[in-house]
Amino acid sequence: MNRIITFLLMLLPCILSSQLSVEPNDIDKKSRKKFEKALQCLKKKEYDKGLKQLDDLVTKYPGFLVAHKHLARNYMRLNQKAKAWQHLKTIDRISSEIDIPFKMTLADMYEEKGMLDSALYHVTLLKEIDGLNAEQKKQIEFRFKELEFRLEAYASPLDIDIEKLGAAINSRDNEYHPGMDAENSALVFVRRSALSGTGRNGDEDLFTSSVYTDSFSLSQPISKINTPFNEGAQCISE
Incomplete structure (x- = not known):
């Protein structure tokens, strides 16, 4: 029993150290050179080689923070x-x-996985940072309200039957939140694209389509309203 306890006590520092953040100066000289080579590969867009070297390094040093980044x-x-x-x-x-x-x-990432509580938690942490500039505050507050709205919306889902409206409206992306204008002549809806020009995946944009007797015109983005950020949950006034 004493030997087991002694072994566990010897093992404990190793377990704890594996969870701590490791900086480049904390690793051995050979590994530092490997890290520098990995960064050079990534700079040259030699991704397979560079990522393999970094993966090897975080296997050896699980807490190598900058490599994980x-x-x-x-x-x-x-x-x-x-x-x-x-x-x-x-x-x-x-x-x-x-x-x-x-x-x-x-x-x-948490939002994509449907873990909205976790997503909101991390954005809430950002709101508590001191010294944010006006633009940072604006973006963080926008994201906070967006996630807060979705949490409330998902908590009270509507009981609806989903029906495809044809190729003029539906695409490989997700379309949702449809609304009609006062004359019932135009359909406005949200499309969540697979890839956006901002580098973020899944940005929401507003689209519109003219409504005919038994069909729709090919939907088009509302360019005067859409921005590099998310547009959704629109309201249409008369």
Whole structure:
């Protein structure tokens, strides 16, 4: 029994250290050179080679924070979200810093997985940061209200029957939140695109289509309203 206890006590520092953040100066010289080579590969867009080297490093040093950040960022760039997600979760666990782009990305990932409470939690942390500039406050508040609205909407779902309206309206993307104008001559709805020009996946834009007796015109984005951010849950006045 004493030997088992002694072994566990010896093992405990290793377990704890594996959860702590590791900086480049904390790793051995050979690993630092490997890290530098990995960054050079990524800069040259040699992603397979660079990411493999970084993956090897975080296997050896699970708390290597900056390596996890590079892995998450580049896997997101390559649209390999499942791999990016693993590193984002690790960063969240081992880092005490509140990084705005990281937290916003993490919130996006939680939202995609339907974990709206977790998404809202991370955006709430950003609201508590001191020294935010006006633009940062605006973006964070916008994201906070957006997630808060979705939580409330999902908590009280409507009982509806979904029916496809044809190729003029429906696409491979998600379309939802339809509304008619006062004359019932135009349909306005939200389309959540698979890829946006802002670098964020899944931005919402407003589309409109003219309503005929038994068909619709080909839907078009409302360019005068749409922005690089999300537009949705529209209200139509007379």
